[in-house]
Amino acid sequence: MAAFGTVFTPEMILSRFDNNSWTEPKIVAADSISLHPGAHVLHYSSTCFEGLKAFRHDDGGIYIFRMDKNVARLAQSSELLSLPKFDGGMLSQMILDIVKRYAADVPNPPGSMYIRPTHIGTEASIGKAAAPSLQSMLYVLLSPVGDYFAGGAKPLRLLLEDNARCASHMGMVKSGGNYASALQPIMKARAAVQADQVLFCPNGDVQETGAANFLLIDGNEIITKALDSSFLHGVTRDSILTLARDRGMTVSERELTVDELLERAAKPGAEAALSGTAAVLTPVGTLIHNGKEYQVGSGQGGDTTNALRQALNAIQWGKTEDKHAWLTKV
Numbered sequence: 001m002a003a004f005g006t007v008f009t010p011e012m013i014l015s016r017f018d019n020n021s022w023t024e025p026k027i028v029a030a031d032s033i034s035l036h037p038g039a040h041v042l043h044y045s046s047t048c049f050e051g052l053k054a055f056r057h058d059d060g061g062i063y064i065f066r067m068d069k070n071v072a073r074l075a076q077s078s079e080l081l082s083l084p085k086f087d088g089g090m091l092s093q094m095i096l097d098i099v100k101r102y103a104a105d106v107p108n109p110p111g112s113m114y115i116r117p118t119h120i121g122t123e124a125s126i127g128k129a130a131a132p133s134l135q136s137m138l139y140v141l142l143s144p145v146g147d148y149f150a151g152g153a154k155p156l157r158l159l160l161e162d163n164a165r166c167a168s169h170m171g172m173v174k175s176g177g178n179y180a181s182a183l184q185p186i187m188k189a190r191a192a193v194q195a196d197q198v199l200f201c202p203n204g205d206v207q208e209t210g211a212a213n214f215l216l217i218d219g220n221e222i223i224t225k226a227l228d229s230s231f232l233h234g235v236t237r238d239s240i241l242t243l244a245r246d247r248g249m250t251v252s253e254r255e256l257t258v259d260e261l262l263e264r265a266a267k268p269g270a271e272a273a274l275s276g277t278a279a280v281l282t283p284v285g286t287l288i289h290n291g292k293e294y295q296v297g298s299g300q301g302g303d304t305t306n307a308l309r310q311a312l313n314a315i316q317w318g319k320t321e322d323k324h325a326w327l328t329k330v
Ligand code: PLP
Pocket: 051, 208, 209, 210, 211, 212, 213, 232, 233, 234, 235, 236, 237, 275, 276, 277, 278
């Protein structure tokens, strides 16, 4: 199977903001856009995006998972980046229209259609280093995908990093700059200790990795950082916590320090996992900190992680009742 996110449908849907209004969304070729080299996004990083998925059910129907949450998060990211405001109803309709057009290309489970709404500042003005772009482009790309982590559900190795992933007031924004600033630590962690991901823990505060949220599971308790502006408010995180509550687990959204994490993760039966649209719920087997390796529980993932991942997939794949009304039929 091709690497995650490298195959695209031939078309996407696009609207432009200019003269204070949005153009009627249009289906256009997905292989190129035309941008002035002085476009705001290319210099001052006025870009944000989303990641959500559409799933094929046994009855042939196509369903999008928690579209409202992702549309709301892109609206919030756009606001925090001072990009033009858009109507959530317009973006939802754009997503539905393009997914419907490519419904035949939605893979069967465990594959899905990854949906990438993107909003960029297009005004050609290199003088606007401290002013927003008054023109923008909003488009929705589609990419049929399988597993994000090449190893499937193989437990991951995480290197704990003492620095932040990005500026502390911008972590909740799903913006390109945050990913760029995390790249060097991730590349170094791969080369130095063959880590799969970096777990960013500024000042000993366990935050998130470069592409997913982090969860610790200890017996009946699931522990993860409480929402604040420093990290991305994952839709999968919220879904997994809801499913954990449904199962009678205690959900602790609070500060988790590196010291507590390393102590609790070492207990027999402890589990840790990464949650994300691409990552789904992937077990973490090893934590690496200050040159030492710490095995999480058995080092092989565990029953609770598997059960929560299955419960999430069962809803996404239409195998169980969607009792939280998370799916939108296309
Ligand atoms: N944190 C980061 C930095 C991410 O890139 C992602 C992926 O989207 C997540 C967390 C998880 O968010 P979600 O579950 O909404 O996909």
